[in-house]
Amino acid sequence: MKNLMAGLYSRRVSMADITIYDGVEMTPQTLLYDSQAPDGKLRNIAHKDKKYIEATEYIEVGGRTWTLAIRSLPEFDVLQGKDSSRLIAIAGIGLSLLLTMLSWALLSGRARAMSLAQKMTQELRESEARFRHQAQHDSLTGLPNRALFDDRLGQALAQAKRQHKRLALMFIDLDAFKPINDKLGHHVGDFLLKEVALRMQQHVRGSDTVARIGGDEFVVLLPSIEDAQDALVLADIIRNAISEPFEMPDGTVLNISSSIGVAVYPEDGLDQIQLSRNADSAMYYAKQSGRNTVHAFQT
Numbered sequence: 001m002k003n004l005m006a007g008l009y010s011r012r013v014s015m016a017d018i019t020i021y022d023g024v025e026m027t028p029q030t031l032l033y034d035s036q037a038p039d040g041k042l043r044n045i046a047h048k049d050k051k052y053i054e055a056t057e058y059i060e061v062g063g064r065t066w067t068l069a070i071r072s073l074p075e076f077d078v079l080q081g082k083d084s085s086r087l088i089a090i091a092g093i094g095l096s097l098l099l100t101m102l103s104w105a106l107l108s109g110r111a112r113a114m115s116l117a118q119k120m121t122q123e124l125r126e127s128e129a130r131f132r133h134q135a136q137h138d139s140l141t142g143l144p145n146r147a148l149f150d151d152r153l154g155q156a157l158a159q160a161k162r163q164h165k166r167l168a169l170m171f172i173d174l175d176a177f178k179p180i181n182d183k184l185g186h187h188v189g190d191f192l193l194k195e196v197a198l199r200m201q202q203h204v205r206g207s208d209t210v211a212r213i214g215g216d217e218f219v220v221l222l223p224s225i226e227d228a229q230d231a232l233v234l235a236d237i238i239r240n241a242i243s244e245p246f247e248m249p250d251g252t253v254l255n256i257s258s259s260i261g262v263a264v265y266p267e268d269g270l271d272q273i274q275l276s277r278n279a280d281s282a283m284y285y286a287k288q289s290g291r292n293t294v295h296a297f298q299t
Contacts, residue, residue, distance in 0.1 A: 021067040141197035149211035156223040168231030170220040171283040177216040257292035
């Protein structure tokens with residue numbers, strides 16, 4: 001404040017002492033500015049001579065009060081006598097300067113507050129987006145999890161009913177994954193799961209959904225198909241992609257296969273529970289039939 005006030009009118013007023021206090025009490029503890037303080041150090045003001053002329057002004061902004069005090073110095077008494085009009089004029093100028101200073105502080109403070117608020121809002125939105133993504137996606141593969149998949153399946157069924165269209169649901173289980181995971185370690189199992197997820201995503205449409213719903217269990221939603229054969233063709237493409245060799249980071253090559261069950265709306269189920277149960281049943285039939293195969297649900 002010393003630098004600001006000094007820049008506004010001068011570093012030192014020769015005939016009057018201008019002081020500014022935080023609040024209405026004029027004490028050394030509340031003193032913010034003193035025009036006569038040497039080198040910007042606030043003085044402990046104690047006027048023993050009560051013959052000086054004094055003018056006091058108060059300003060309140062946003063519920064906060066500042067006090068501006070103008071006191072005559074001996075130089076003022078010598079030049080002006082007891083005429084206080086000049087001191088009152090000085091007080092008016094000082095008050096105007098204080099208003100200017102406070103307005104500047106409030107405006108710049110508001111700008112900083114607005115900037116900070118905008119930054120915090122952006123950070124909160126980004127955090128919210130991250131938390132929402134984490135709540136709806138598998139942390140390992142980045143695929144939608146069961147909660148998000150169930151939501152999308154429900155929406156797709158509602159749309160298929162309105163538009164009288166077919167949709168298909170695939171349940172995919174990796175064959176003999178547990179022995180690989182247990183023998184070679186979880187890091188190998190995690191690598192395989194991520195690679196399987198990538199391969200499946202490479203063969204579906206943008207409107208389709210691939211999700212991981214369990215350890216080595218995946219599901220695929222085809223929200224719009226012409227007939228059941230479309231889903232079976234895609235299921236076989238996915239099966240072939242998964243059966244291709246996987247090269248590990250250390251150069252080791254592993255092979256794995258999958259069993260896939262397919263159910264189609266409305267033929268194999270009219271609601272989410274029935275369709276999911278029948279796709280799961282078809283997948284278990286594929287496993288029992290020798291694995292590494294695709295099976296369509298049959299009543």
